[in-house]
Amino acid sequence: MRLSKRTEYGLRAIVQLARLGPREFVQSRDLAKQENIPAKFLEAILLALRRGGFLESKVGSGGGYRLTRPPRDISLGDLIRRLEGRLTVRQSTSTTNLSPGEIAVHLVNDKLTEAMDDVLDNMNLEQLLDHVNRAASSQQEMYYI
Amino acid sequence: MRLSKRTEYGLRAIVQLARLGPREFVQSRDLAKQENIPAKFLEAILLALRRGGFLESKVGSGGGYRLTRPPRDISLGDLIRRLEGRLTVRQSTSTTNLSPGEIAVHLVNDKLTEAMDDVLDNMNLEQLLDHVNRAASSQQEMYYI
DNA sequence: CCAATTTCTATAAAAACACTAGGAATTCCT
DNA sequence: AGGAATTCCTAGTGTTTTTATAGAAATTGG
Numbered sequence: 001m002r003l004s005k006r007t008e009y010g011l012r013a014i015v016q017l018a019r020l021g022p023r024e025f026v027q028s029r030d031l032a033k034q035e036n037i038p039a040k041f042l043e044a045i046l047l048a049l050r051r052g053g054f055l056e057s058k059v060g061s062g063g064g065y066r067l068t069r070p071p072r073d074i075s076l077g078d079l080i081r082r083l084e085g086r087l088t089v090r091q092s093t094s095t096t097n098l099s100p101g102e103i104a105v106h107l108v109n110d111k112l113t114e115a116m117d118d119v120l121d122n123m124n125l126e127q128l129l130d131h132v133n134r135a136a137s138s139q140q141e142m143y144y145i
Numbered sequence: 146m147r148l149s150k151r152t153e154y155g156l157r158a159i160v161q162l163a164r165l166g167p168r169e170f171v172q173s174r175d176l177a178k179q180e181n182i183p184a185k186f187l188e189a190i191l192l193a194l195r196r197g198g199f200l201e202s203k204v205g206s207g208g209g210y211r212l213t214r215p216p217r218d219i220s221l222g223d224l225i226r227r228l229e230g231r232l233t234v235r236q237s238t239s240t241t242n243l244s245p246g247e248i249a250v251h252l253v254n255d256k257l258t259e260a261m262d263d264v265l266d267n268m269n270l271e272q273l274l275d276h277v278n279r280a281a282s283s284q285q286e287m288y289y290i
Numbered sequence: 291c292c293a294a295t296t297t298c299t300a301t302a303a304a305a306a307c308a309c310t311a312g313g314a315a316t317t318c319c320t
Numbered sequence: 321a322g323g324a325a326t327t328c329c330t331a332g333t334g335t336t337t338t339t340a341t342a343g344a345a346a347t348t349g350g
Binding site: 172173174188189191192195202203204205206207208209210 | 324
Binding site for chain 2: 003008011012019034035076080101104105108112115118119123135
């Protein structure tokens with residue numbers, strides 16, 4: 001299991017935005033530079049995040065993006081499902097006349113989906129930032145020991 | 146999250162093999178027909194399962210495939226990781242000098258991987274078959290109610 | 291009016307996935 | 321011995337998904 005580049009970039013961008021605080025608008029180009037993400041690709045991703053209600057934007061000179069609400073109120077589940085484009089409705093393959101193998105596949109798929117949703121739905125952006133800070137500072141300590 | 150066709154087909158085939166018991170060799174072509182899977186594709190998948198130690202084969206007339214061990218001893222984790230080809234080693238991107246965003250991505254990736262492994266490593270083929278049988282029989286009941 | 295920015299549409303390039311072709315090797319059966 | 325059935329193996333092909341890129345319209349601030 002690996003997140004797509006799209007999701008990875010989106011996550012990295014929103015983490016930056018969350019760290020910089022909700023005051024200022026940050027430009028797509030700057031985010032791209034800071035995180036070393038292809039600029040045009042990031043543009044499209046930020047747009048999707050805006051449409052998803054995670055970001056608000058301001059067009060024109062001095063414009064950019066910022067969070068619509070505090071990190072605590074942004075669920076990783078909502079965020080990542082939006083980024084992965086996994087609105088891929090549960091296959092509506094009629095649940096009748098399935099072979100045993102097909103039933104098994106369904107079962108496994110459901111279990112996996114549930115497990116992932118569990119992880120993501122129980123973590124918000126604030127908690128993720130806390131983890132990151134802790135990880136980063138423990139990385140710092142390494143140098144002093 | 147969705148399993149690849151390769152994994153889906155492999156799972157369906159091994160479920161069939163497990164149901165038919167460990168006695169007889171079953172031919173690839175028959176499995177393909179029963180589960181409606183492209184024959185040549187399935188061949189390659191079964192071969193991989195043999196190399197992974199899940200199946201043993203007999204070449205030539207009257208040949209085919211069968212499980213190497215009882216379903217109880219086949220972990221879904223081992224099986225599916227083999228099928229997904231997800232030996233995709235944990236990225237060895239040096240864990241130094243990561244941006245906060247990159248750390249966040251790592252964290253999420255690890256959590257998700259762990260959650261999926263948890264599900265899969267705690268289920269064996271026998272348990273999966275039980276689930277399937279229960280699901281199938283409750284599906285049957287539907288017709289009588 | 292001009293520069294900076296988001297927004298939008300269209301397309302291209304690359305990678306992953308889902309197969310297919312064809313023949314070699316092995317085994318069984320008569 | 322010979323032919324039919326089967327796995328084994330290598331290589332290739334087509335399609336879909338992912339990862340971008342190009343370029344111009346719309347909006348805003350100065």
